[in-house]
Amino acid sequence: MEKRALLKYAYDSTAFYKEKYAGINLDGDWGEIPMVSKGEIAHGGLSVISSKYYSRLGGPGMVSDYTSGSTGECLEVHTTEAEQRKALLSLWLFRKKHYGMDARSRLCYFYTFRDSGGDGFYEYRKNGLGFSKEWLREEHLEEICDRMYDFEPRWLLLQPGVAMVLARYFFENGLEPIPTVGYIELTGEMFTEEQRRFISKAFGAPVASQYGCNEVGTIAYECPFGHLHVMEHNVYAEVVRDGRVAGEGEYGNILVTAKNQLVMPFIRYDTGDVGRICRVACQCGRSGPVLELSGARKNDLVTLKSGEMVSANLFCRVFQAIAWSIEGRIFQYRVEQLGIDEFVVSIATDEREEEVETLFRDLIGETELRGGTFRFAFAKYLLPEERTGKFQFFTNYLS
Numbered sequence: 001m002e003k004r005a006l007l008k009y010a011y012d013s014t015a016f017y018k019e020k021y022a023g024i025n026l027d028g029d030w031g032e033i034p035m036v037s038k039g040e041i042a043h044g045g046l047s048v049i050s051s052k053y054y055s056r057l058g059g060p061g062m063v064s065d066y067t068s069g070s071t072g073e074c075l076e077v078h079t080t081e082a083e084q085r086k087a088l089l090s091l092w093l094f095r096k097k098h099y100g101m102d103a104r105s106r107l108c109y110f111y112t113f114r115d116s117g118g119d120g121f122y123e124y125r126k127n128g129l130g131f132s133k134e135w136l137r138e139e140h141l142e143e144i145c146d147r148m149y150d151f152e153p154r155w156l157l158l159q160p161g162v163a164m165v166l167a168r169y170f171f172e173n174g175l176e177p178i179p180t181v182g183y184i185e186l187t188g189e190m191f192t193e194e195q196r197r198f199i200s201k202a203f204g205a206p207v208a209s210q211y212g213c214n215e216v217g218t219i220a221y222e223c224p225f226g227h228l229h230v231m232e233h234n235v236y237a238e239v240v241r242d243g244r245v246a247g248e249g250e251y252g253n254i255l256v257t258a259k260n261q262l263v264m265p266f267i268r269y270d271t272g273d274v275g276r277i278c279r280v281a282c283q284c285g286r287s288g289p290v291l292e293l294s295g296a297r298k299n300d301l302v303t304l305k306s307g308e309m310v311s312a313n314l315f316c317r318v319f320q321a322i323a324w325s326i327e328g329r330i331f332q333y334r335v336e337q338l339g340i341d342e343f344v345v346s347i348a349t350d351e352r353e354e355e356v357e358t359l360f361r362d363l364i365g366e367t368e369l370r371g372g373t374f375r376f377a378f379a380k381y382l383l384p385e386e387r388t389g390k391f392q393f394f395t396n397y398l399s
């Protein structure tokens, strides 16, 4: 369905959208249609579900999945197996076209313990071997890598943080890349070009980024020429800034309208991510919209002394500048704001620690955070948070 038909379907079939769009001209300017936040959907409960599917919830062919966010809202997403297949169809077409992978290709992946039905630290499935992220600790890396070698996967589906830990283990222990692996897909977090090159080199395989969210599935997929093409079969994507549709190339909040979700419609849904849309005549042959993501999410905000909030992207820029000026590498970093002007900076690097610390202090002195207190914690690996299984590069404990 196209976006206007989806909008009318949502209005006609759900109490949530009927109320939200009361008094709105559904044939009017698309930019005037109210946006929807994760919190609204989370609080909407059953009113977000299409009345056509009420009676089928929990029945055969229906699927539900919990998704939690950095903002703390938990959301139960309902869909059907058929919708899930449709949503993934073109991702599989492009995986096949660009990297030769199909649904039968053997795969290794990592899952969050909480989300898995199993009770172990790893799970063997028909074509896949999954590891719990909670098990990703230095003392288990040898066993994880041994099991990966033995499984002979053709590709790996990883969060960038997991991939960095594994890539370093391979690299620093002089391990040969797994000979069967021909493709690595990174999803779930932002990563830098340096990280991409490092992961690709350690595994001896090309790396592509897949951007999506649990609510609507795949939003964009990177082609071999480095462009994150919007998956137009699955979503209509747009960027909004200060409440209006952003101009081409202008940064703002990424909104999506799901094209394959009739059980639980998502119309102009705010992903919480920041980015921009460009038109590119790409060498891969695709001509649709291309997304460029900003390093930080909308909610990654640093609290300043004045009470003002600024994007945590300033840390991305500082670490980028550090990476450019040192011989060694910044493998990973994490910043936590504990109080006003009080931060803990965790870094995994092979550069001299004092060198990195001095550069950080110099560079942060050029930003709004000058005069702040920064404590440094250097670690060999930065591992996922035990509680959530996530790698968050910035956490603000004040907000």
Ligand SMILES: [Zn+2]
Residues within 6 Å of the ligand: 223, 224, 225, 226, 227, 229, 282, 283, 284, 285, 286
């Ligand atoms: Zn392309």
